[in-house]
Amino acid sequence: MFTYTVRRLFSLIPVLFGMTLVVFGIIHAIPGNPAQVILGQRATKEAIAVLSKQLGLDRPWYIQYVDYLNKLLHGDLGTSLRTRGPINHEVWPFLAATIELTVVAMVIAIIIGVNAGIISAWFSKSWFDYVAMVLALIGVSLPIFWLGLMMQWGFANELGWLPTTGRENVRDPVSAITNLYLIDTLIQGRFDQFGTVIKHLILPSFALATIPMAIIARMTRATMLEVMRSDYVRTARAKGLRMFWVVYKHSLKNAVIPVLTVIGLQTGLLLGGAILTETIFGWPGIGRYLYDAIGYRDYPVIQSGILIIAAIFVLINLIVDLLYVVVDPRIKYTK
Amino acid sequence: MLMKKKSFKLLLISLLAISMFLVGCSSKTNNESSGKKEPASGNSSKKDTLVYGRGGDSTSLDPITTTEGEAFKVTENIYETLLQYGEQDTTVNPGLAEKWEVSPDGLTYTFHLRQGVKFHDGTDFNADAVVFNFDRWMNGDSDKFPYYTMFGGYKKDEGHVIKEVKALDANTVQFVLKRPQAPFLKNLAMSPFGIASPTAVKKWGDDFRSHPVGTGPFKFVEWKQNDTITLEKNPDYWQKGLPKLNKVIFRVIPENTARLNALANGEIDVMDGLNNSDEATVKSNNKLQVIERPSMNVGYIGLTTTRKPFDNKLVRQAINYAIDKKAIIDAFYGGKALPAVNPMPPSIEGYDKDIQPYPYDLEKAKALLKEAGYEKGFSIDLWAMPVARPYMPEAQKVAEVIQESLSKIGVKAKIQSVEWATYLDKAAKGEFDMFMLGWTGDNGDPDNFLYTLLDKDSIGSNNYSYYSNDALHDVLIKAQTETDQAKRNDLYKKAQEIIHDDAPWVPLVHSTPLLAASKDVVNYLPHPTGSEALTKVDFK
Numbered sequence: 001m002f003t004y005t006v007r008r009l010f011s012l013i014p015v016l017f018g019m020t021l022v023v024f025g026i027i028h029a030i031p032g033n034p035a036q037v038i039l040g041q042r043a044t045k046e047a048i049a050v051l052s053k054q055l056g057l058d059r060p061w062y063i064q065y066v067d068y069l070n071k072l073l074h075g076d077l078g079t080s081l082r083t084r085g086p087i088n089h090e091v092w093p094f095l096a097a098t099i100e101l102t103v104v105a106m107v108i109a110i111i112i113g114v115n116a117g118i119i120s121a122w123f124s125k126s127w128f129d130y131v132a133m134v135l136a137l138i139g140v141s142l143p144i145f146w147l148g149l150m151m152q153w154g155f156a157n158e159l160g161w162l163p164t165t166g167r168e169n170v171r172d173p174v175s176a177i178t179n180l181y182l183i184d185t186l187i188q189g190r191f192d193q194f195g196t197v198i199k200h201l202i203l204p205s206f207a208l209a210t211i212p213m214a215i216i217a218r219m220t221r222a223t224m225l226e227v228m229r230s231d232y233v234r235t236a237r238a239k240g241l242r243m244f245w246v247v248y249k250h251s252l253k254n255a256v257i258p259v260l261t262v263i264g265l266q267t268g269l270l271l272g273g274a275i276l277t278e279t280i281f282g283w284p285g286i287g288r289y290l291y292d293a294i295g296y297r298d299y300p301v302i303q304s305g306i307l308i309i310a311a312i313f314v315l316i317n318l319i320v321d322l323l324y325v326v327v328d329p330r331i332k333y334t335k
Numbered sequence: 336m337l338m339k340k341k342s343f344k345l346l347l348i349s350l351l352a353i354s355m356f357l358v359g360c361s362s363k364t365n366n367e368s369s370g371k372k373e374p375a376s377g378n379s380s381k382k383d384t385l386v387y388g389r390g391g392d393s394t395s396l397d398p399i400t401t402t403e404g405e406a407f408k409v410t411e412n413i414y415e416t417l418l419q420y421g422e423q424d425t426t427v428n429p430g431l432a433e434k435w436e437v438s439p440d441g442l443t444y445t446f447h448l449r450q451g452v453k454f455h456d457g458t459d460f461n462a463d464a465v466v467f468n469f470d471r472w473m474n475g476d477s478d479k480f481p482y483y484t485m486f487g488g489y490k491k492d493e494g495h496v497i498k499e500v501k502a503l504d505a506n507t508v509q510f511v512l513k514r515p516q517a518p519f520l521k522n523l524a525m526s527p528f529g530i531a532s533p534t535a536v537k538k539w540g541d542d543f544r545s546h547p548v549g550t551g552p553f554k555f556v557e558w559k560q561n562d563t564i565t566l567e568k569n570p571d572y573w574q575k576g577l578p579k580l581n582k583v584i585f586r587v588i589p590e591n592t593a594r595l596n597a598l599a600n601g602e603i604d605v606m607d608g609l610n611n612s613d614e615a616t617v618k619s620n621n622k623l624q625v626i627e628r629p630s631m632n633v634g635y636i637g638l639t640t641t642r643k644p645f646d647n648k649l650v651r652q653a654i655n656y657a658i659d660k661k662a663i664i665d666a667f668y669g670g671k672a673l674p675a676v677n678p679m680p681p682s683i684e685g686y687d688k689d690i691q692p693y694p695y696d697l698e699k700a701k702a703l704l705k706e707a708g709y710e711k712g713f714s715i716d717l718w719a720m721p722v723a724r725p726y727m728p729e730a731q732k733v734a735e736v737i738q739e740s741l742s743k744i745g746v747k748a749k750i751q752s753v754e755w756a757t758y759l760d761k762a763a764k765g766e767f768d769m770f771m772l773g774w775t776g777d778n779g780d781p782d783n784f785l786y787t788l789l790d791k792d793s794i795g796s797n798n799y800s801y802y803s804n805d806a807l808h809d810v811l812i813k814a815q816t817e818t819d820q821a822k823r824n825d826l827y828k829k830a831q832e833i834i835h836d837d838a839p840w841v842p843l844v845h846s847t848p849l850l851a852a853s854k855d856v857v858n859y860l861p862h863p864t865g866s867e868a869l870t871k872v873d874f875k
Contacts, residue, residue: 036760045795047477047484054478083394083560084544093560152596164596170563170584171384282588282597284562292391292561297756 001325004333008318012311019310020069020303027302028061034081034297055081068303077307078300082293087304091286095308096179097167098278098285102270105205109213110263116213117220117259122247124225132217139214148207148280155203162199165282169196204281208274212266219262223255230254256327264320268313272306382855382874383581388594388603392561392587396547398527399472399480404775407526407866408607409564409585413455414529414549417446417465417508418520422860423629424682425779427520431460431530431550432508441515441818448506452573454532455554462502467533469500482527485778487516515816517823518780525778526866552578552870561587579858579873595851598623604856604874609849611669611728617851624856628848631682631863633675633784634726634773636737636841637800642768644715649707651838654769655693656700657744658841663736667729668846675842677831679784682863683776684820685827690835700744712745718762718770719752725848726773733843734771762799771843772799775865781827786811789834802839 035051052058056067071078077087116136120129156164167181168174174193177184182201185194227233228251236246275287286305293301324331389408395401398410419430432446452460472483473490487494496516501509512519522528535548547555552574553566564585568578586603588594591610598606599620609617609625617623638645638654645651660674673681676692704710719734720727727733731752738748748769753761762770774797777783787793790811791803807830814826834840852859855875861867 030757033760034756036756036763047481048796050476051478084400084541090560149590149592149596152593152600156600157596160600163602164600165588165593165602166586166597167562170386170565170586170602173557173559173563173565176559279589280593282562282586282590282593284560284587288561288589295755 001322001333005318005322008321012314015314016307016311019307020072021065023303023306024061024065024068027297027299028064033057034299068300072307077304080293080301081298082296082301087301091289091304091308093176093179094284094286094289097283098271098274098287100167100180100182101201101205101208101274101277101283101285102267104201105208105270106212106263106267108205109209109216109266112209113213113216114220114259116217117222118224118247118252120217120221121224121228122243124221129221133221136214136217139210139217142210144207144210144276145280147210148203148277151203151207152280162202164203165280167197167200167283168193169200172196204277204283207281208270208277212263212270215266216259216262220255220259223258224251227251227255253327257324260320260323260327264317268316271312271316272309382604383579384584385580385582385605385856385869385872385874386584386586386603387605387607387869388586388588388597389607390587390589390591390594393558393564393585395544396555396558396564397531397544398529399482400544401527402481404865407864409566410529410547410549411526411551411866411868412553412566412583412870413547413551413555414526414531415551416524416526416528416530417448418524420524420779420862420864423862425521425524425631425776425863427524430524431465435520441816442512444510444512444519445503446508446510448508449573450506452550453571454535454550455548455569456532456535458532458534460530460550461505462508463505464533465508465530466500466502467536468528468530469497471536472528473497480527482525482777485518485522485525515818517815517817518778518782521778521780526864552868553583556582563587574870578870580869583869598851598853601853605850605852605859607850608725609851611667611671611849613851614669614671614849622854624852624854626850626852626859626861627671628725628850628861628865629682629863630673630680630845630847631779632726632773632775632848633678633680633845634724634771634843635675635678636843637762637767637770637772638839638841639765639767639769639800640803640839641765641801644707644709644713645768647707647709648837649703650709652693653700653703653707653744654741654746655838655841656696656703657740657746658737658843659695659740660843661695663733664844666736667733668844671849672844672846675844676835678788678834678840678842679776679781679831680845683779683781683784685781685824687828687831689828690831693838697740697743704744704746709745712747714747714749715768716751717741717748718758718767719750720755720771721752721758722755724773725775726844726846727771728846730771763795765794765799765801767799770799777864779863781830782811782815785827785830785834786815789839800839802837804833804837807833807837 033048033052035048035055035057056064068078077091079086080090083090116132120132123129152164155162172193174181174184174197175188177187181197182194185197233246233251236250237243272287274285275291277283278285278288286309290302290305293305325333389405391405393406393409394403395406396410396413398407398414416430417432419428420426421428431449431452433449435444435446437444448462454460472480473495475483476489477484483489487496489495496512496514498511498513503509529549532548535546536543539546545558552569552572554569556565556567558564566583568581572578588597591608594606595609595613597603614625617625638651640646664670664672664674674692676690677687679686704712717734717738720730723729734750738750741748761767762772774784774788787797789798789802791808794801794803810826810830814823817823817826850861857873857875858871
């Protein structure tokens with residue numbers, strides 16, 4: 001198990017190396033000069049030439065790439081072309097905001113999705129099953145853009161229950177320690193702020209959760225249906241075990257592996273792909289940081305941002321693989 | 336079977352419990368929010384924190400290091416310039432300099448500084464501070480301090496107009512120029528030239544961009560990137576009784592509709608960038624108001640004069656006759672725009688009122704095309720901006736209207752678009768036949784429109800239509816150093832005549848950018864440059 005983990009961690013290296021190469025290649029292939037974008041519409045030809053030189057953009061791409069790799073190996077993610085700030089320092093608040101949102105969204109998606117899937121399988125072909133699966137279909141196909149604005153209109157503007165946008169009440173800002181506001185407010189004992197932070201999290205995390213929730217529900221239902229048709233379930237029921245335990249203990253354990261895989265993949269996707277949710281809800285996360293960087297041709301930020309997301313994605317999948325062992329002792333990673 | 340029934344009961348009970356829990360949660364949050372609002376309004380008799388919602392974050396808080404409008408919206412409140420623009424125009428008024436004298440040859444400017452002004456770090460504002468700032472800027476380059484090019488370049492450059500800046504005594508500064516620069520005073524009032532505390536600049540070095548210290552009405556508190564910038568009242572501000580607000584928070588909400596939702600919900604007090612199409616929504620809400628920003632922009636269609644068939648003046652004129660500006664304004668600007676005749680808006684001194692616009696006349700357009708030898712028409716690409724700007728809120732739709740108009744004179748336009756960075760790049764390289772773009776003025780001077788956008792010197796940067804006319808160039812260069820305002824206005828009128836006849840553009844509109852605010856916000860005076868100090872803004 002230990003050696004397996006170590007080996008998997010080492011296998012991260014070529015993956016990440018490949019990522020740097022692909023990302024570097026793509027962003028240097030698209031047209032648009034960062035110097036032009038930084039200086040804006042007001043730039044003169046000379047100014048653009050001077051800036052390109054200063055940013056090292058006039059050098060051949062492979063030299064720029066080697067330079068970038070070299071810095072990366074020394075733990076330097078580079079400097080943002082736009083804000084001139086070191087990315088190492090800049091990126092954490094964005095990443096923290098996204099992690100907080102993603103974790104909450106996934107918790108919602110898992111609790112509701114898994115239960116909806118189980119109950120649908122348990123009472124398959126009942127009205128609950130049909131309603132849940134239609135809702136899941138809608139969940140997968142709803143455009144987040146529309147859903148987000150509708151949620152704002154309904155829950156904030158009409159009902160006045162929740163705030164529309166942002167992470168906190170800006171008039172009473174959270175003083176950031178870890179930048180995970182749920183934790184920061186608890187550390188500081190500001191339970192009132194903790195409440196406000198939760199309120200700010202509800203709409204964006206539900207909006208973000210819709211798609212994974214629907215996918216998890218459908219996946220859970222499908223695997224549960226299969227498991228519940230198996231012999232041991234029939235035996236368990238024949239023994240007179242209560243149906244609740246048959247479903248939630250005996251069946252779920254065997255159905256959970258594919259669901260876990262989906263959860264891992266979806267978590268990774270949300271981390272990098274929450275741009276729309278972050279834009280609509282004014283959430284200062286990594287998706288928007290990257291999106292803005294693309295608009296500005298901020299090469300170092302694009303490269304490092306994608307690299308970080310890729311690394312997290314791979315790590316999450318590693319964790320999922322390791323979790324297989326926990327839920328299913330039959331699985332063993334030897335050597 | 337019995338088993339199943341039992342479990343179903345259990346399920347129903349658990350569902351009930353969950354829904355009860357959810358109801359409990361929502362009513363709890365409801366109580367909390369209403370409970371919170373009451374003491375807030377009960378404790379203080381008046382609101383004194385203004386939250387300003389906008390579409391993008393600042394890139395820097397040191398205004399000279401950036402060209403981005405969003406940055407100046409904040410720095411205008413932290414720093415002050417030697418001279419200030421009028422509250423809602425670009426006339427030149429005293430700022431950190433109380434009064435000034437200009438030598439008859441237009442080469443020496445002497446500024447008498449306001450006394451007793453302190454920077455937010457407690458150090459004195461004086462002549463040495465002014466000299467320090469100008470030395471810092473002129474020894475930089477276009478990467479570090481891009482807007483300094485308004486003074487013709489940097490210390491080592493030929494074109495740099497400032498020969499020296501010296502402190503005559505503690506409160507008097509003298510600028511000696513190499514040659515007259517007509518918009519010199521107007522330039523000094525631009526937001527990028529806010530005077531920074533020398534002590535703080537030395538202390539922070541490159542990091543000064545996130546630790547700003549000026550003399551302005553508000554002090555910097557905190558910057559959470561892509562989220563909020565918080566400023567608080569400068570208690571030692573030299574204008575007694577000001578600013579009215581205790582705190583200003585600039586908050587980023589990228590999506591326009593979401594920003595409007597946030598405004599309607601009271602989370603922000605002012606929103607920048609209201610869509611024209613949302614104006615009616617705001618007006619119908621009795622808690623909100625619409626605020627109009629005086630216009631200082633132009634949206635235009637460029638005709639690249641080096642590309643066929645737009646190398647032919649008759650064709651360019653024909654296109655000018657073929658576009659119905661009024662229909663476009665009514666449809667996409669909510670009627671809130673002026674049809675453009677010249678490349679600069681009428682609010683700018685030197686604007687030529689006598690030029691007759693090309694009327695919407697398809698017959699005339701066809702006749703001109705026939706004369707030019709394009710009787711059967713031609714096909715071109717029409718490039719539409721991928722982003723919304725105040726002067727062009729809905730470029731794609733405007734492009735469709737233009738496409739339709741052009742088809743009536745036999746011109747087949749294919750609408751194209753590409754992401755913004757690439758768009759500007761291609762435009763600067765002259766790769767577009769026909770394209771949409773625009774400009775918002777920096778300092779309210781005609782030079783900032785005519786020379787910057789249409790002189791042959793600007794080809795490769797802002798002269799995207801690659802228009803080159805030597806007669807025009809002579810006039811514009813002469814106007815740059817002419818200090819007699821009447822003569823200068825005449826030169827610019829001449830320039831506008833030449834441009835009108837050559838028709839390198841179809842000048843489309845001068846739009847009125849809109850803001851929305853909560854009804855209790857008073858004294859909000861938006862400035863035509865796009866950034867304003869919130870010194871006098873208050874709540875009812």
